[in-house]
Amino acid sequence: MRLASFNVENLFDRAKAMNLDTWAEGRVVLDRFAELQKLLGQVTYSDADKARMATLIIELGMEESDIGPFVILRRNRGNLLKRPRTGGVVITANGRIDWVGSLELRDEPINEIAMQNTARVMSDLNADILGIVEVESRPVLTAFNTQVLPAVGGMPFNQVMVIDGNDERGIDVGLLTRNGFVLDIMRSHVDDRDAAGNPIFSRDCPEYYVTTPAGATLLVMVNHFKSKGFGSTQSSDARRHAQARRARDIYEKRIAEGFDHIALIGDLNDTPDSAPLAPLKESTLRDAFTHPAFDDGGFPGTFGLGNAGNKIDYLLLSPKLFDEVERGGVFRKGAWPGSRPKRWETYPELTEPKHAASDHAAIWVDLNI
Template identity: 70%
Template sequence: MRLASYNVENLFDRAKAMNLDTWEEGKPVLEKFAALNKLLGEITYTAAMKTKLAELMIDLGLEKSDTGPFVILRRNRGGLLKRPQAGGIEIVAQGRADWVGSLELRDEPINEHAMRNTARVLIDLKADVLGVVEAENRPVLAAFNAEIIRALDGMPFRHVMLIDGNDERGIDVGLMTREGFPIGPMRSHVDDRSENGEAIFSRDCPEYSITTPSGGHLIVMVNHLKSKGYGSKAASDAKRHAQAARMKAIYEEVIADGAENIAIIGDFNDTPDSEPLKPLLHDTDLKDIFTHPAFEDGGYPGTYGLCNAANKIDYILLSPSLYQRVERGGVFRTGMWPGSRPRRWDVFEELKRPEDAGSDHAAVWVDVNI
């Protein structure tokens, strides 16, 4: 069977703030969105909080309207704010209970060529079990599978599953499997909490139980760890370290329950030698498929951007039982922009510009005899 992991970077729609030309442009918007959302959720709004709420709303383009260039403030009932004729914003609510509504990121459609190249990757990858990172939700993933893959003469996956996670931007993790690889019992860790009460996982760390045509069983966990994109480096590193430590604990629990064939896959947003990933990569018996003698990296050690060593952030980790069953593995980069001076790898004929890339990430795959 072929197991693969691919960060699709959304399929139909993506938050506008994440679709800007550079991450540096979108980062302040996402940081202010997160800060405003957190403040809006407070039980009581102090005078200082109200000042900050108004400041953030103005920064996000909400001074004149509930619809800004990157966010939408939905006010269903109750009074949250007033907009004086002289300008500015006045927060009138005394706390979260005084109004009903939400703050949302605005979406915009994905480039059609990029969408089709994402589908081409899924078709040519020929995976039997595919972990998907950054899909909007299950209906979108199912529609992409049934409509776009079929439109390009590909064979849709038989099973599509995605458990809604903690990220408000619509970047969740899911699983797609072929006929003969049914998804059995599932367990979500979306509500796992740290000692301070915060959700550990930025999205989720779902456990999927899968049966193979030969009667073999394996458990696949898909994850997308905290990015380095916004927030301080210390906070981001601490978050990923906590996530890696929790994944280690989950893995050990699964092993203790008698399972042998376990794969942990996804975008971990850090390199193999990083301190945040140490609990998972160095303090367990899990093996990175990149270290297997039958694995071919295509001449480049990374999986993101131009695939240098510092861009090795996508993983397939296997338990010893699965690792010894590996027949071969590799990195699929045909849907990625190859650079221009020089071009680093061959791409789809339809990939003419960087924005036409199916993703900034390569897909990673492994063939396992199970």
């Protein structure tokens, strides 16, 4: 059987701020969005809070309207703010109870060729179990599975599952399985919290229990740890470290319960030797990339141009599962290969960076279970 992981970076729609020309530009917008959202959620608004909220609303392009270039402020009931004719924004609410509404990122469609290349990767991987990272929702993944995959000659998966996570941008994690591989049990950790009461996982750390045709149970934990952007380095590192520690604890508990075929897969947003991922390295989990039968194609990374500093996608396997690996590799045909020179073969349709299926390569292993 083949197990794979692929960060698709959304299938149909993606936040406009995440599609800006440079990563730095998008980070500014998303940082402002996150700060404003946190302030708006407070029970009580101080004068300083109100002043900062007004500044952020203006910086996000909503001085004259609730619809900005990248963000929408939805006000359903109550009074949050007023916009004087002389300009500016004045926050009139004294706390969250005074108004009902939400702050949302605006989406825009994914490039059609990129969408088709994403489907080609998912089809050509030929995985029996495929972990998906950065997918909008289960309905979106289902539509992609039944409409876009067949359009490029692919075979739809039998089961499609996404548990709605903590990220409001629509970048969740999910699982697809082929005929004979039955998703029997699911367990979510979306509400696991730290000592301060904050959610540990940026999205979720779902446990998917899949029964193979041979009758074995494979536990797949799909994850997407906190990115290095959108927050200070210190806070981002601390969040990833907490996520790694909690994921390790879940893994070790399942091992103690007798499950010996476990895979923790996905985009962990850091390198194998990084301090934030140390809790996973301290466990018995083994990186499929270190298996003698794994071929990275000469490029150790999984993101961007495949450099070692961009090795951020993982197939971490329990010892018994690691021993069952027959071969593995990195599927880069849908990733932009650079131009001077091209680093790897791509689909003929991939002629510009915007046509890439994703900035991430897909990764896979064949297992004898």
